[in-house]
Amino acid sequence: MNNIDLKIEEFKKYYFSKLAYYNSGLIFFIKLIEMLPTVEHASGRVKDYDECLSKFERKYLPTIASESNDYQIIDSLSDFIGIRVVCLYLREVNITRRGLRKYFREVAITDKTDQMESTDDKFGYKSLHLDLRLNAKYSKKAEFAPYANIRFELQIRTIIQDAWSVLDHKIKYKKSIPHSLKRRINRLSALFEIADDEFLRINDEIILEEKRISDRIKKGGVIESDEPLDVFRFLFVALKHFPAYNFIEFKVDGFVQEILDVKKGFTESELNDVLETYLHVADGIARKEKKALNPYTKIRYCLFLFDRVLFSPMLSTYQRNSILPLKE
Incomplete structure (x- = not known):
């Protein structure tokens, strides 16, 4: 050996x-x-x-x-x-x-x-x-x-x-292949590299938008009329009314999309008006049922009270019936 x-x-x-x-x-x-x-x-x-x-x-x-x-x-x-x-x-x-x-x-x-x-x-x-x-x-x-x-x-x-x-x-x-194949692989590799850069830029812009929300709230920013609702405008309004609540990103995203599926073009100012007008009713429902309602549920009640036909799908039958004995 x-x-x-x-x-x-x-x-x-x-x-x-x-x-x-x-x-x-x-x-x-x-x-x-x-x-x-x-x-x-x-x-x-x-x-x-x-x-x-x-x-x-x-x-x-x-x-x-x-x-x-x-x-x-x-x-x-x-x-x-x-x-x-x-x-x-x-x-x-x-x-x-x-x-x-x-x-x-x-x-x-x-x-x-x-x-x-x-x-x-x-x-x-x-x-x-x-x-x-x-x-x-x-x-x-x-x-x-x-x-x-x-x-x-x-x-x-x-x-x-x-x-x-x-x-x-x-x-x-990958090494000794025809130029046309090598070029296609290079193009594919470049697309992945571009995607990496874009994900980083998108993340940076999301962080910037979140900072703008925080700055608007701290400076007492006014509600902007006729601006279409998106997650950032939703958060600006929602945090004014529920400042202590931790809104989780993916839940906000899904909830905003649910609103826009019901009423396309729903605006920041409309959401704020809805909450200012009807939030006390949602608070009354919570007291009546002797249980805490999270902001999403309260906002659903407010939207239903704003337009009972359009936003009816956002509440269950039980929730819709719980509003009837209450005065708006």
């Missing part, structure tokens, strides 16, 4: 004797990483034995002299443990990287975004690859110490980059 065969046999014994340990480390690191606020989700794996051997033989073995004995196969596998982190937006990639420094130190860095953007003839998925170890501070802590010597590869991507990577790996031939 030559030196290389001996090294492979040593690695095989090492791999299967340490597999449970590395899986435990993988789970520990994922839980730690998922605590970062910008991490949407994290997943990982310990590299399969056959994949480890294949990578070593393909990438590293040709550079090792057959008589050499001064190496371990495991040392060549920086991605023996691989973790993928997915963020929502582009800016969160670097924010996540900075957050990771609380627990880890960077051993090596590969920025595939820079690689892609520095050429005009390559295509594929972008991501930031970091080789990490626990930093000195956390390596000394009792619960961290067992994993202090583990090095692992971490990929940070946006959701869009992650989606493209999945599709990218499904394309069988």
Whole structure:
């Protein structure tokens, strides 16, 4: 048995004797990483034995002299443990990287975004690859110490980059293909990149609109006549009447759409007038039934009182009947 065969046999014994340990480390690191606020989700794996051997033989073995004995196969596998982190937006990639420094130190860095953007003839998925170890501070802590010597590869991507990577790996031939096919793949890759940028811009504009709502309320902004209702104008009116309530985004979106499905072109000023005119009736219903009604239910009552025919579908039969004994 030559030196290389001996090294492979040593690695095989090492791999299967340490597999449970590395899986435990993988789970520990994922839980730690998922605590970062910008991490949407994290997943990982310990590299399969056959994949480890294949990578070593393909990438590293040709550079090792057959008589050499001064190496371990495991040392060549920086991605023996691989973790993928997915963020929502582009800016969160670097924010996540900075957050990771609380627990880890960077051993090596590969920025595939820079690689892609520095050429005009390559295509594929972008991501930031970091080789990490626990930093000195956390390596000394009792619960961290067992994993202090583990090095692992971490990929940070946006959701869009992650989606493209999945599709990218499904394309069988990418290097030596006809120009027309390569151009189509490049165009597709560009669309994903544009989508990533647009999601970030849309998010920034939503944050800006939310700030405008807050500023309008703080400054006592007036109701704007004839402005069509949208989620931001709904929130401006609703927060004036229910300032302590936490309006959750997706519920607001669905509720506003429900109103607009009933009456297209319903305005900010109409909603405000409805609440100012009929909110006391909804409060009376709550007192009569001796239970709290959330703002959405109160607004439904007010809209029904505004137009009993048009907004009738927004209340149940029981709710409609509960109004009848009350005076408006």
